[in-house]
Amino acid sequence: MEQLAWLPVHEDLGAALSAARRIADPAERLARAMHLSGFRRDFTATGRIERLAEAGLAAPPAELGLVPLRLAILASHTVDHLVPGIRVAGLHRGLAISVHVAPYGNYRQALLGEDPALAEFAPQLVLLALDAQDSPIALPLGASEADVEQAVAARVAELRHLWRRARERFNAQVVQQLLVATTPPLFGSYEAMVPAAPRTVLERLNAALRHAAREDGVLLLDLAAQMAGQGPADGLADPVRWHQAKQLVSPVMAPLHGDLIARIAGAVLGRARKCLVLDLDNTLWGGVIGDDGIEGIKLGQGNPTGEAFLAVQRYAAQLGQRGIILAVCSKNDMAVAEAVFENHPEMALRRGDIAAFVANWSDKAGNLRQIAKQLNIGLDALVFLDDNPAERDIVRRELPGVAVPELPEDVALYPAWLGAAGYFETVGFTADDAARGRSYALNAARQAALEQTTDLESYLRSLEMVLTARRIGPAELPRATQLINKTNQFNLTTRRYTEAEVQALADDPASLALALRLTDRFGDNGLISVILARPDASLRPGEWLIDTWLMSCRVLGRQVEAATMQVLTTLAAQQGIHALIGEYRPTARNGMVADHYSRLGFKPMAPLPDRPEGTLVWRYETRGATPFVHPIALDLT
Incomplete structure (x- = not known):
């Protein structure tokens, strides 16, 4: 590829x-650089785009919607030539990435000693980019299995100590680069049978790092796996480059390397896509259903083309199982298109897997807007898969926020190209993630029930809603961090935090980090709201600043805000808090909550110091407050 x-x-x-x-x-x-970053580019063009953006990145305008991120790279090999690729890939993914590169080979000193430059930079993301030739595990070839295990454990323990230091000093999310083999095998195919063979030891070490990273909340960058098949030697561990400049990654592969880093950074900040929108004819099956009929389309076993289309469906179904919302956008007759999902025996996707199904003869850009509105998500959450180059070009032009991947001529390659693009990169996988697609489908059932009633209060009571509030712990931390970093509309301040920063606030006994779930008679809506409240230097003792209040738009209109406020005031009173201070920081996308605090009975107050221009501040006295009326049962156990 x-x-x-x-x-x-x-x-x-x-x-x-x-x-x-x-x-x-x-x-x-900068705006032009962002646009050009969305095209295929080589090392030279990438450098030119970075230079074009450089001045604007010093103070990116708010209207461009770039999310800032500070990335520190602590490496045992040369990485300076990779920085432009990271920053340009960041632009493509909506990030303004600042990069600090520690002195070559000084990663231990940077984390274990004093590094004033790194401390001043205060990274949010730390990439430990190590190579197999740095502190290699040198054992005699005849060493035993136990000797190898002991040596691997010692190296992993050292790295875990560095991970902890990065979190303790900077509250940073750590990314560990897995090690890439730089020497050929000694034993050929028999290499794996020799415990102390270099490549066997390296595989053992990478496996141990994977296990440790899962336990420690560290993310991984697997260059060997991600760059496989990208050209001669995959652009990795070229002996000539290594001996000349200690470059593990060739400059030729810098654009792809940058994209791998940027997609992880985007996932950390909640910028990954979450909805795959599928065309139908010649995308999910071969042929045109309106002309060929169910019996005439190519799909399923016994035919190479039919099997290739089935593989596309299976990959989409697997994405749905991991929590990606699935939708359909097709120029077709609705009844005819839906009938394939219900009646074709070889379909891997069924109608119930699709959260939004739009099939008509209108333009696809307009239909994609309708899908985003129906699902209550932004256009920048969508990935649109369509075999037709003309349709792809129109959607890119009309809806630049929608990701529209190029596709090869052979449908057998569709899954590989979609997977390689990294649109759905994630930093965790929870039960809530797995249920997300089903949750959006259930929302359609709730909406249908609402449309059949004329009494909103009776409808809300009939939902039998229960709001469960829990302090954020290990089980809630990944999903809560996801919501903090990707929620834009119902988000009062749009502050963004890494998992380590949320963990630090949750561990603070003087603060409150709250995750809220909503269930009803249709099912579980999952984790729908996060509140972070804390003391602040600008406030008096006994007052909490509501640092973050966000909520999923899926539950709007159900009086969840009032129920959440009742939870917050109850827990605040238990900790001796007599006043809650709420901030509203306006953005291009959160205007819907501009009067949120006034609707809940907060009173306006003077601005707090060192706040962005336009920030509004509100105060609520918890002592003697009137209980909130709502149709939701509360569970605070």
Whole structure:
């Protein structure tokens, strides 16, 4: 597969970059760089895009929607040539990434000693980019299984200590780069049978790192797996590059390497996509259902083309099982299209797997807007899979926020190209994630029930809702962090935190980190709200700042806000808090909650110091407050 093959090819990227260089305004140059970062590019073009964006990235305009992230790279090999690829890939994924590269080979000193530059940088993400030639485990080839196990355990213990130091000093999310083999096997196919053979030891070490990372909440970057099949030697561990410049990753592969880093960073900050929208004809099956009929389309076993389309469906179904919302957007007759899902015996996807099904003869850009509205998600949450190049081009032009991957001519390669694009990168997997697609489908049933009633209060009582509030612990931490970093509409402050930062606040006995779930007679809505409340230097003792209050738009209109406020005031009173201070920081997307605090009875107060311009501040006295009326049962046990 060609590097970044899922991105479209610009008709003349070089000319576009030359024209953009003549733009004087840094903000406009940055906007142009963001646009050009969405095209297939090599090492040279990537460097030119970074230079185009550089001045604007110093203070990116709010209207561009870039989320800032500070990344520190602590490496045992040369990585400076990879920084432009990381920053440009970040632009493509909506991130303004600042990068600090510690001195070559000084990763231990940076974390165990004093590194004023790193401390001043205060990274949110720390990448430990180590190579197999750094502190290799050197054992005699005849060493026993026990000797290998002991040596591997010692090396992993050292790295775990570094992970802990990064979290303790910076509250940073740590990413550990798995080790890449840099020497050929000594024993050929027999290598795995020799416990102390170098490659066997390396595989043991990587396996132990995977296990330790799961336990410690550390993320992994597996370069060997992600870059496989990308060209000669996969751009990794080229002996010539290594001996000349200690480069583990070739400059040729810098754009892909940057994308691998940026997709992890995006997932940490909740910028991963969460909905796969599928075309039907010649995307999920071969042929046109309206012309060929159910019996005439190509799908299923016994035919190479039919099996390839079945593989596409199976991959989509697996994405649905891990929590990606599935939708359909097709130019088709609705009844005819749905009938395939119900009646074709070889379908791997069924109608119940699809949370939003839109089939008509309108333009697909308009239908994608309808799908996003129906699911209460942003257009930037969508990935649209369509075999038709013209349709892909139209959607990219009309809806630049929607990810539209290029596809090869052979449908057998569709799953590989979609998977390689990394749209659905994640930093965790929970039961709530697995149930997400089903949750959106159940929401359609709730909406249908609402449309059949004329009495909203009776409808809400009939839902038999229960709001469960729990202090954020290990089980809630990954999903709560996801929500903090990806919720934009019902989010009063849109502060973004890493998992380590949320954990630190949850461990603070003077603060409150709360995760709330909502169930009803249709099923479990999952974790739908997060509240972080804490003391603040600008407040008096006995007052809490509501640092973060966010809620899933799926539960809007059910009086969950009032029930949540009752939970918050109850828990605040238990900790001797007599006043809650709420902030509203306006953004381009959270206008729906501008009067949130006033609706709940908060009173306006003077602005707090060192707040962004436009921040509104509200105060609520918990002592003697009137109980909130709502139709929701509360569970605070």
